[in-house]
Amino acid sequence: MAIPDRDIPTNRLEAFSDAVIAIIITIMVLELRAPAEPTLAGVLKVVPEFLTYALSFLVVAIIWVNHHPLMHAAQTATARLLWSNLYLLFCMSFVPFVTEFLGRDYREPLAVALYGLDLFLCTAGFYFLRMELIRQSRGDAVLTKYQKHIQMKNAIAAGLYFVSVPLAYLTIYASYSIFVLLPALYFWPEKTLLGE
Amino acid sequence: MAIPDRDIPTNRLEAFSDAVIAIIITIMVLELRAPAEPTLAGVLKVVPEFLTYALSFLVVAIIWVNHHPLMHAAQTATARLLWSNLYLLFCMSFVPFVTEFLGRDYREPLAVALYGLDLFLCTAGFYFLRMELIRQSRGDAVLTKYQKHIQMKNAIAAGLYFVSVPLAYLTIYASYSIFVLLPALYFWPEKTLLGE
Amino acid sequence: MAIPDRDIPTNRLEAFSDAVIAIIITIMVLELRAPAEPTLAGVLKVVPEFLTYALSFLVVAIIWVNHHPLMHAAQTATARLLWSNLYLLFCMSFVPFVTEFLGRDYREPLAVALYGLDLFLCTAGFYFLRMELIRQSRGDAVLTKYQKHIQMKNAIAAGLYFVSVPLAYLTIYASYSIFVLLPALYFWPEKTLLGE
Amino acid sequence: MAIPDRDIPTNRLEAFSDAVIAIIITIMVLELRAPAEPTLAGVLKVVPEFLTYALSFLVVAIIWVNHHPLMHAAQTATARLLWSNLYLLFCMSFVPFVTEFLGRDYREPLAVALYGLDLFLCTAGFYFLRMELIRQSRGDAVLTKYQKHIQMKNAIAAGLYFVSVPLAYLTIYASYSIFVLLPALYFWPEKTLLGE
Numbered sequence: 001m002a003i004p005d006r007d008i009p010t011n012r013l014e015a016f017s018d019a020v021i022a023i024i025i026t027i028m029v030l031e032l033r034a035p036a037e038p039t040l041a042g043v044l045k046v047v048p049e050f051l052t053y054a055l056s057f058l059v060v061a062i063i064w065v066n067h068h069p070l071m072h073a074a075q076t077a078t079a080r081l082l083w084s085n086l087y088l089l090f091c092m093s094f095v096p097f098v099t100e101f102l103g104r105d106y107r108e109p110l111a112v113a114l115y116g117l118d119l120f121l122c123t124a125g126f127y128f129l130r131m132e133l134i135r136q137s138r139g140d141a142v143l144t145k146y147q148k149h150i151q152m153k154n155a156i157a158a159g160l161y162f163v164s165v166p167l168a169y170l171t172i173y174a175s176y177s178i179f180v181l182l183p184a185l186y187f188w189p190e191k192t193l194l195g196e
Numbered sequence: 197m198a199i200p201d202r203d204i205p206t207n208r209l210e211a212f213s214d215a216v217i218a219i220i221i222t223i224m225v226l227e228l229r230a231p232a233e234p235t236l237a238g239v240l241k242v243v244p245e246f247l248t249y250a251l252s253f254l255v256v257a258i259i260w261v262n263h264h265p266l267m268h269a270a271q272t273a274t275a276r277l278l279w280s281n282l283y284l285l286f287c288m289s290f291v292p293f294v295t296e297f298l299g300r301d302y303r304e305p306l307a308v309a310l311y312g313l314d315l316f317l318c319t320a321g322f323y324f325l326r327m328e329l330i331r332q333s334r335g336d337a338v339l340t341k342y343q344k345h346i347q348m349k350n351a352i353a354a355g356l357y358f359v360s361v362p363l364a365y366l367t368i369y370a371s372y373s374i375f376v377l378l379p380a381l382y383f384w385p386e387k388t389l390l391g392e
Numbered sequence: 393m394a395i396p397d398r399d400i401p402t403n404r405l406e407a408f409s410d411a412v413i414a415i416i417i418t419i420m421v422l423e424l425r426a427p428a429e430p431t432l433a434g435v436l437k438v439v440p441e442f443l444t445y446a447l448s449f450l451v452v453a454i455i456w457v458n459h460h461p462l463m464h465a466a467q468t469a470t471a472r473l474l475w476s477n478l479y480l481l482f483c484m485s486f487v488p489f490v491t492e493f494l495g496r497d498y499r500e501p502l503a504v505a506l507y508g509l510d511l512f513l514c515t516a517g518f519y520f521l522r523m524e525l526i527r528q529s530r531g532d533a534v535l536t537k538y539q540k541h542i543q544m545k546n547a548i549a550a551g552l553y554f555v556s557v558p559l560a561y562l563t564i565y566a567s568y569s570i571f572v573l574l575p576a577l578y579f580w581p582e583k584t585l586l587g588e
Numbered sequence: 589m590a591i592p593d594r595d596i597p598t599n600r601l602e603a604f605s606d607a608v609i610a611i612i613i614t615i616m617v618l619e620l621r622a623p624a625e626p627t628l629a630g631v632l633k634v635v636p637e638f639l640t641y642a643l644s645f646l647v648v649a650i651i652w653v654n655h656h657p658l659m660h661a662a663q664t665a666t667a668r669l670l671w672s673n674l675y676l677l678f679c680m681s682f683v684p685f686v687t688e689f690l691g692r693d694y695r696e697p698l699a700v701a702l703y704g705l706d707l708f709l710c711t712a713g714f715y716f717l718r719m720e721l722i723r724q725s726r727g728d729a730v731l732t733k734y735q736k737h738i739q740m741k742n743a744i745a746a747g748l749y750f751v752s753v754p755l756a757y758l759t760i761y762a763s764y765s766i767f768v769l770l771p772a773l774y775f776w777p778e779k780t781l782l783g784e
Binding site for chain 4: 426
């Protein structure tokens with residue numbers, strides 16, 4: 001027997017990512033506590049938390065959907081791919097935190113800005129992962145062009161999330177527009193920006 | 197190398213769904229806190245929460261059991277299948293929330309109605325998924341007929357859960373009957389309604 | 393294409409069980425809160441919770457280890473096997489609850505009795521699963537004999553856990569002896585009782 | 589059919605470990621509560637908890653990365669390998685506990701010492717696992733030498749974490765240096781100590 005292979009196969013990388021993302025998307029709902037009063041008014045108080053949860057669920061779901069072809073396109077699980085992915089999971093692990101904060105203080109610029117900042121950092125994670133794919137696609141002009149095309153969309157989405165951070169201090173509505181617009185565009189037939 | 201495949205294979209879809217469902221079914225028990233008093237009276241106070249937990253465990257277990265042949269029957273993981281499934285998981289993620297609410301305020305029509313509403317939305321998720329399977333089965337008359345037969349059962353179950361919502365304001369006992377009857381019917385030899 | 397297969401393959405059954413058991417074994421540690429005082433006395437207060445956690449971790453780990461050959465021996469995932477397994481997972485999902493209770497009220501007979509009761513119910517789950525395996529092994533005399541041999545050990549372990557429930561009201565030390573003895577016997581060379 | 593195989597295949601061992609590690613790495617973030625005040629001062633109060641979380645995420649990520657080639661190198665899932673791995677998972681399950689403690693009482697020698705102690709116990713888990721691999725590599729001089737080389741690095745890392753425990757009572761800064769230095773060395777080109 002030879003010296004054992006030291007690479008992490010992409011299938012274990014995918015399984016671990018799936019598990020982490022499944023936990024992140026599910027534990028957010030734990031922040032939703034049963035309304036203090038069993039009245040409609042009591043339930044209505046939970047509405048902002050419900051809406052931010054729904055938004056975060058949608059964003060994490062889109063990340064999960066996009067994460068698949070990304071991992072699938074990787075030819076080898078290089079250290080750079082591995083740690084870019086762990087960086088992405090690290091940033092994603094804050095989504096429950098910023099969601100809880102936004103759900104409670106949804107009118108506070110600080111909560112809005114932190115939410116935008118975390119989504120910017122997640123999108124940056126996709127940028128780093130795609131950079132590694134572009135590196136791996138060298139020598140295949142068609143594939144490189146395809147990867148760069150998606151990378152440009154990543155960059156625009158990251159840029160918009162980045163802009164949402166200072167915008168929150170001007171008017172939180174502009175930041176909220178970005179938060180709602182980007183996932184909505186994903187379902188646009190052209191799959192602009194967040195889609196592939 | 198060609199442009200990488202952008203489909204999510206059903207196996208990763210299944211693994212992700214399994215993980216989310218496993219988390220949902222397990223975190224509900226976290227709502228059960230050790231009784232405040234180490235007396236029989238203290239334990240008895242936990243009984244309503246225990247019963248709603250047992251009911252929700254059963255409902256989620258049936259969903260998990262039914263989810264398998266459904267995914268298995270899918271020929272391709274189309275975007276429509278993928279997002280119907282994510283919609284189902286989203287609705288299921290509220291089961292711990294409505295279970296906690298029902299366990300605490302089990303005599304409040306509002307808690308009963310919200311519980312019924314969430315199960316209605318979950319059953320509707322199965323309806324959407326089955327619609328996509330009917331679409332995929334075009335051209336195979338036997339399979340289409342089989343899928344439509346199950347779809348009709350889905351529709352009746354969804355209808356009953358829907359009715360349980362307003363019923364809770366007339367008498368919560370009628371709604372509770374529906375909650376208990378539907379899973380019970382599942383174990384009936386004919387596997388009516390909730391079964392396949 | 394024919395009518396899709398309605399069986400749950402054992403691999404998905406295993407993956408789901410693994411996920412649920414992984415969550416159960418891990419969330420128990422969430423009950424351990426950082427000591428209120430950063431002093432040795434503060435840490436010592438956590439010791440009973442730590443010990444009950446360690447005991448429960450060991451019991452759940454043994455269940456997980458035994459669960460594997462059990463599922464592996466199953467030839468088909470019959471409804472009876474499926475629902476016996478879901479029953480086992482249901483009983484196991486209370487381990488964090490009874491562990492938290494025992495960790496806080498470790499001198500209360502009620503907490504000790506409930507802990508023993510839950511482990512009895514889990515062991516009964518193994519009994520039901522093994523009954524199905526005996527049923528599936530019909531026609532193979534060697535295998536049937538082997539399965540019945542393990543079943544007898546299951547029955548003795550279940551009996552001991554059952555006895556620990558009333559015993560707790562005589563003297564909790566007798567019940568604790570059973571809780572410690574059964575896992576310890578597992579590591580005995582002969583793998584008596586809890587082992588296979 | 590013969591008596592069923594009683595070994596746990598390494599793939600189920602890996603899947604279970606992945607699930608447990610995914611949960612451990614994710615639930616730590618649950619300790620991070622939305623700041624009490626939606627002000628920069630409120631957010632700054634969360635910074636120590638954030639930093640300890642980031643450190644623990646990094647340590648657990650490195651453990652996960654190293655866990656793969658370790659399991660991959662195992663030829664058979666012997667009982668010794670299985671229980672060494674369960675011991676490792678048990679020690680890792682305390683990482684959220686010691687992280688929460690350190691995040692709150694980051695200036696208390698006791699919190700620093702407990703953190704170091706848990707990381708020492710985790711590293712010892714790797715030592716036990718590697719001991720089993722050395723045992724399995726008998727008869728292959730090249731492989732044995734390779735395994736012993738890594739084992740030596742394990743021993744040094746374990747030794748440093750061990751030293752961090754009493755050091756915390758002299759000066760917590762020395763212990764913190766060890767906590768930061770060991771993961772940092774992992775990314776050193778030579779992959780000293782924590783790497784393979």
